[in-house]
Every structure is written in structure tokens, then in C-alpha cells.
Amino acid sequence: MATKSQKFISFYIGDQQYALPITYGNKFIEFTRLTAIPQSDKDILGLIYQNGNIVTIIDIKRILKAKSLNQNIRQICLIFEVDDYHYGILVDQGGETMSANRIFTDRQKKIFKKYIKTKDKAKVYILEPADILSQINIYD
Amino acid sequence: MISEKYKDLYLSTTRQQLKKLSDLLLYLEKKPNNQNLIENIFRLIHSMKGAAATMGYKKTVRLLHAMESLVDAVYNGDLQVNKKILNTFFDTLNILKNNFTSIDSKNKEITLDKYIKSLKALFAQKNKNKTKARSKEKHILGSLPSTAELNVSTDKLDSIGNSLDDLLINAMKIKNRIKELGDVELLKTCVDNGKILSDLRRHLEQIRVVKLKDVLSSLPYLVREIAREEGKQVEIIIKDHDLSLDKAILDEVIEILIQLLKNAVSHGISTTQKKGKIIIDFSLVGDRMNISVVDNGAGIDWPAILDLAVKNKIVTRNKAKLMTLEEIKNLIFSAGISKGKILNTTSGRGMGLSLVKSKVEELDAYIKVDSVIKKGTKFTINLPQPLSVFRSIIFNLMNHTFALPLDHIDKLVNLKEPKSMVRAKTFTHQRKKYKLISLLNIFGMEKFDPLYKYVALMEYQKTKIALPVVRKIKEDELIMKKTPLVLKGNKYIKGVAISAQGQPVLVLDINNLI
Numbered sequence: 001m002a003t004k005s006q007k008f009i010s011f012y013i014g015d016q017q018y019a020l021p022i023t024y025g026n027k028f029i030e031f032t033r034l035t036a037i038p039q040s041d042k043d044i045l046g047l048i049y050q051n052g053n054i055v056t057i058i059d060i061k062r063i064l065k066a067k068s069l070n071q072n073i074r075q076i077c078l079i080f081e082v083d084d085y086h087y088g089i090l091v092d093q094g095g096e097t098m099s100a101n102r103i104f105t106d107r108q109k110k111i112f113k114k115y116i117k118t119k120d121k122a123k124v125y126i127l128e129p130a131d132i133l134s135q136i137n138i139y140d
Numbered sequence: 141m142i143s144e145k146y147k148d149l150y151l152s153t154t155r156q157q158l159k160k161l162s163d164l165l166l167y168l169e170k171k172p173n174n175q176n177l178i179e180n181i182f183r184l185i186h187s188m189k190g191a192a193a194t195m196g197y198k199k200t201v202r203l204l205h206a207m208e209s210l211v212d213a214v215y216n217g218d219l220q221v222n223k224k225i226l227n228t229f230f231d232t233l234n235i236l237k238n239n240f241t242s243i244d245s246k247n248k249e250i251t252l253d254k255y256i257k258s259l260k261a262l263f264a265q266k267n268k269n270k271t272k273a274r275s276k277e278k279h280i281l282g283s284l285p286s287t288a289e290l291n292v293s294t295d296k297l298d299s300i301g302n303s304l305d306d307l308l309i310n311a312m313k314i315k316n317r318i319k320e321l322g323d324v325e326l327l328k329t330c331v332d333n334g335k336i337l338s339d340l341r342r343h344l345e346q347i348r349v350v351k352l353k354d355v356l357s358s359l360p361y362l363v364r365e366i367a368r369e370e371g372k373q374v375e376i377i378i379k380d381h382d383l384s385l386d387k388a389i390l391d392e393v394i395e396i397l398i399q400l401l402k403n404a405v406s407h408g409i410s411t412t413q414k415k416g417k418i419i420i421d422f423s424l425v426g427d428r429m430n431i432s433v434v435d436n437g438a439g440i441d442w443p444a445i446l447d448l449a450v451k452n453k454i455v456t457r458n459k460a461k462l463m464t465l466e467e468i469k470n471l472i473f474s475a476g477i478s479k480g481k482i483l484n485t486t487s488g489r490g491m492g493l494s495l496v497k498s499k500v501e502e503l504d505a506y507i508k509v510d511s512v513i514k515k516g517t518k519f520t521i522n523l524p525q526p527l528s529v530f531r532s533i534i535f536n537l538m539n540h541t542f543a544l545p546l547d548h549i550d551k552l553v554n555l556k557e558p559k560s561m562v563r564a565k566t567f568t569h570q571r572k573k574y575k576l577i578s579l580l581n582i583f584g585m586e587k588f589d590p591l592y593k594y595v596a597l598m599e600y601q602k603t604k605i606a607l608p609v610v611r612k613i614k615e616d617e618l619i620m621k622k623t624p625l626v627l628k629g630n631k632y633i634k635g636v637a638i639s640a641q642g643q644p645v646l647v648l649d650i651n652n653l654i
Contacts, residue, residue: 035636038584039583039630
């Protein structure tokens, strides 16, 4: 399926590379101490404060059922914005920005089906912010 | 035509002018002979005409020119303000509003000929025999001082606020460090700086805060228009008690009020009623704002609402038999429930009150309804008042960090020895009995049995309550931030504040903890 060129920010969890569509406010930050929220969804790790904004940290590894290669790895947080609210996902390593003209669909997968291909034909799955949020019960 | 880049500025200014014009016309309805008022109206229309001409909106200019001529004739005594003239003015306001919406979305003016013709027809009736020697336009335009207003988007204010918060947090950090170092001179400077920064933040907040009466003044116009369309007589009384509210919150509140007013006029008050009345009353109760909208209309027939809910498959017939009055009352906020049998332009689509409810919930507020047949209906909205910079005790419970605003606390009792309170229902201090609140129970952590070291004593809305605290971290100044969605459903937490260490802290909502 041909589409117009889209830009992504890529990152790694374990040895799998993922991509998040670039939007205003994307950045990688050093991970700070979390404030846990009582009675919240298990996929929400807590809150951090970053540049004047409260950021809700989502356990993306739990959602993706992914694992870090090294459990002691110092995680970094990738921030994104949806409707003026700030969210963050913990990743193992930040990657380069990517540009793609073609988006593919993996029909075997139930969620996060879309992917792009690197030059060496590796699949990089796209994590759309709206899809990430649809996986958690934000008002739990 | 002037570049597109000025269109947003033009529209935002003109919309404000239009609102001001509607306020002035409503006032003119009460004081039709007030020359100063007529001068103000003329001046405003003249300014709007000038701006439209600059932008190249020719049809708008022609309409405003016709309106201006009519006001001029009124000013000079050639015409008397009457119901027909006022209704034409209000119709002109409506069409101008639609025109600006079209300019905004489609980038073109709508046809205004019909309205220009109506204004000109009224102008033609002026008493030609009555002439005055004075130079009319010069007199009107020369009589009032002009003021400059600046439009700043709330995004920009938020961005300045965020930078200021970071600055404030850094200042707190520095102050704490200097306290440890014991440099008294430097500490004094730091305290002064902290005060200046806090003042700056409060000033910034004041920019966002607007007086209720400045915004609510458009509601009588709205009620007047709906009542006129439906051939009803409705008086509206607004008791704002000189209160103010954050502009962003007030914008949402206005939308809620508009829907409630549409309902009250369309469904509450009947055409046979001679004195339809709606009262909007604002009051502060503790740290929350109560807004009530009361009408003296027909009232809501609850059994009929229940029948409608069954008919529209919102509840099953079996479930309906078991429902309490409070549950039935809640049905009115369900999508698809519509008391009005006829759809009209203002309400009756069965979506209004469900939208009201979702808007109310977005504001972390709640709404209730009381109604008596043939007496009327009362909607009450209870809204949390936003905190800004406040002093608080910060404490940990399990892996959570909570804040309790000092304003609420009467006394923090330091227990002689750590104590378990897992089974206690009350706490007695100096022969006074306090109801014990357990955060562990509230937040579903009953399996833990920590030893408490402090008890915070409070009296809130005549209830004496005690909140046990395991370990007080400290007492500090906190800065309230925008509540993330993840906390919107948690009624026990008012929001998130930032500590001097830049750590988010969960602020407890005492009102709901009780």
C-alpha cells in the first residue's frame, strides 16, 4: 500500500526495534523516580514531572509482552503527547529517526499490526499513540 | 484582501466585540433612552465596521453600516428604541455570528442582503422633520475614550506557567540547600526570590481568572432568544456573588449552563406560563463551587422518564421495577432519553443532558437533579476549585506519596508511640471524638497493617475526622499541575502537585474522603 512519507522516532526494547510516529513534544529523557498511583491500571507505572508537565508512564513492555535483554539496563523514557496530555514509555535504547514511504500490515498480529522495513528488510513495528492508549484502562 | 494571517486575530477580536454588543443591547432593552449607552453601541459598531473594511469583507461592512445608521438615528432622536428595532438588532447579531463562523470555516461571507434590507426599512421610518444642528458622527465618536485589549492564548499562558513552575521548584531546591549550609544572608535573598516567583505565578493565574459576571452576561440574551422563538415569557436571574473562575473552566461551565438553560426554556417552562423564571446561583461550599440552575416550570415526571427509558431500551422492564428514585433521576443523563416529543433547533434530541454529564465529569465535578411536578426543576453542579500554590504535609503510605493541604488540618498529633489502627473506627484527642479515615481501606490496601506515628485532625463541613499518617516526610509548598487523565476517575485524589524536589505528589480530596 503506497502512502505519503511518514516520519518516526525509533527505539529498542530487547532486540526488537519499534517506531513511534513523530509528533510535537517527542523526546527521550533520563528516567526519574516514579509516583505510583493507587487503584490504577496495571499497565500504568506512575507519574513523573518533566518540563512543567505531568507525564503518565505506561508499561509498554507489559503491553507488548516484551523483555529487556539485560534486566539491569538503565531505562530511558520516550515522551509523546495526545490531546494535550503527556505520556511516556520506558524503552531500553533510543534509535534514529526514520522516514517511510510504505507502511505494511502484519495480519498475524492482533494489535500494532503496522510496520515499516529497514534497509536490511527488518520489521519495525509502529506503536501509534492512540493504539497504546486503547490498550490501557486510563480511568481505572 | 488583507493576508490570511490576520484573519484569526480579526475573528477573535470581532467575536469579543459581538459579545460586548449583545451585552449592551440587552442593557438598552432595559434603558432605551440612555444616550451614553447608545454612544457606546455606535462606537462598537463603527469599530467593527472599520475592521471588516480593513479585511475586505464588503457584505459585513454594508450590514454594519446599515446598523450604524440606525443607531445614529436613535441617538439623534429621529427614531425611538422599540421592540421591533431591538429584535432586528438581535437578529442582526445572530446573522453576524453565522457570518463570522462562515468566514472562519469557509473563508467567505454569507448573504446578508435580507438583513441589510430590514435595517434600511427601519431607518426609512425615521422622522425626517426632526433635524439637529450638531454634527452627529463626530459627536458620538469623539465622546468616549478607547481602550486597548490584548488577546493571549491560554497555550502561551500555560507555557509561561510551566517555565515559572520549573523556576519556582529550582528556587525551592536552592532555598533548602542554603538552609542546610546555614547562610542566613543568602537564605533571606532566596526567601525573597521565592516570594517574588510565587507572586508572579499568582499574577499569571489572575490573568486566567475572570469574573463570572463578565462572561455570564451573554446568557440573558440566549434565554431571551430561545424564549422568543418558542413564544414564552422567561426571566433569568443570575446570582454570581462577585465570584471568579479560571477562564478555561468557565468556558466549559458556560457550555453546560447553555444546555441546561435550553432545556429549562424548551421543556421546563410552558407557553401558558405567564412568569417563567430561571435562577442561576453560584456559591462556594468548602473548597468547591456549587452552581444551581432552578426553573419554575412544569417539573420532571419521573415515572414518564422511566417509561421512556424502557421504551428506548435504556433499561429493561424488569430492571426498571427495581430502580430507586435516585437511579431513575440518573436516567435523565442517559443518551437517548428525551422528554421533548418534538425536535427543535435548541433541544429535544435526547443528547443534551448526556453531554452535560460528560462535560461535568471532564471537570471532575458531579451533577444532581431534583424536580417536583408543577413546581420546577433544580440542577446542581458541584465543581472542585482549582488549587495553585499551597502549603501541605507530604506523607508516604506504602509506595504512594500523598499531600494533605495544610488549610484542612487543624492539628497534627504526634503519637507517643507508633500505633496500629487497623480495627479502630474513631480517634479520641482531648476528649473529642474524631471519625477515623483509613486510606488503606479507601485505596484497597486492607491487607497491610502499618504502625502510624501521626494523626491529622480536621473538621470539614461540621464533621470531625482523623487521618492517620505513617511517616510525615515534610511540610512544604506545592504547585498544583494539570490533572492527568489517569487520575480523573479517582474521586479521592484531587490532582497532582509538584514538590520542591520536582516529584509529583497525589493531593487528597478531603471532601470525598469523608
